[in-house]
């Protein structure tokens with residue numbers, strides 16, 4: 001069966017759902033196609049830190065109510081090294097904050113808003129493929145949740161289907177330039193029923209490896225451990241996890257971690273990746289479909305949101321008034337911010353993880369001590385962490 005819309009959006013992650021919401025506010029129609037179920041996307045635990053401009057945007061477009069009620073506003077982070085904490089105060093340095101609010105909560109708010117506004121989000125679709133992106137009349141084929149083959153004609157396709165999606169693969173490889181860096185370690189993420197060790201995030205550099213203590217609520221903590229790139233969850237029974245967290249997050253030899261029941265554990269690969277340009281004819285890529293970062297800088301979801309805030313404006317101008325300049329410059333404009341976040345994520349990752357190389361170790365400690373002792377260096381970290389302006 002055939003249908004038609006202005007923008008066919010592949011993927012109902014933060015990028016695809018927010019793009020659909022922003023286009024709706026601008027009077028542009030879209031259909032979102034998602035391979036997973038609504039329950040799955042609403043419970044997928046991933047990112048948890050919203051930059052200052054992300055939180056501002058969500059408020060501006062009517063999505064801030066629950067975030068402001070349930071999110072935790074943080075005015076700084078701590079860098080833990082040399083056996084002590086060194087606080088970077090975003091409020092004192094910049095007058096800005098970040099908000100700790102899980103990605104799955106952002107997704108729940110977005111799905112609720114799309115459905116409330118009569119938006120079309122099709123879950124559990126299969127075999128999605130994009131066609132004729134080089135023409136003025138692209139289309140998407142897929143099999144719907146009832147097993148029926150469908151064709152969606154559109155003016156534009158938005159590839160918001162994450163790193164493992166299909167839209168980036170629709171671009172001929174000769175027209176796509178890929179920048180890729182893999183790190184020799186991964187993160188073991190732990191969700192636990194335990195009080196966070198501190199009211200703000202603690203990033204620890206330790207000779208045994210990096211550790212991060214974050215939170216989802218005053219009772220639920222989210223912890224991360226640097227592990228080997230090829231290690232699996234099975235190699236990390238709960239006792240070993242707590243022992244390692246206790247050692248890496250100790251201050252002056254004293255344990256600081258609150259132990260509790262582990263609710264979830266998973267290993268995340270660490271990779272930096274950018275595929276350029278973000279536009280190929282009538283296909284526009286946004287979010288993880290085009291670029292990923294190691295999570296140390298808390299940038300992944302924020303970048304996806306920044307991309308679609310630009311893309312919504314560009315597509316509205318293109319489809320409502322025929323003005324093409326914003327669509328033409330979308331890739332270059334978005335990539336400037338993407339590369340800044342790529343650099344910051346690489347910088348935080350290199351400074352906080354151990355590679356076993358003694359020279360790297362000394363460089364990293366020198367950088368950390370410089371940030372702890374210099375207002376200029378601390379301000380630079382703070383400015384990148386809270387997020388640079390979207391445009």
Ligand SMILES: Cc1cc2nc3c(=O)[nH]c(=O)nc-3n(C[C@H](O)[C@H](O)[C@H](O)COP(=O)(O)OP(=O)(O)OC[C@H]3O[C@@H](n4cnc5c(N)ncnc54)[C@H](O)[C@@H]3O)c2cc1C
Pocket residue numbers: 010011012013014015016033034035036041045046047048049103125128160161162163164165166268286287288289295297298299300301302304
């Ligand atoms: C395991 C993991 C942990 C992470 N942890 C952090 C973190 O702690 N901090 C941080 O800042 N970032 C983290 N990230 C990164 C962050 O979650 C992403 O940057 C963010 O999800 C990007 O949003 P997106 O909408 O671009 O892509 P996604 O959230 O990946 O959404 C893409 C959507 O497209 C759907 N899809 C895929 N293929 C198809 C298809 N063929 N047809 C239809 N739909 C399709 C997917 O099911 C998905 O719902 C993590 C990522 C992962 C994978």
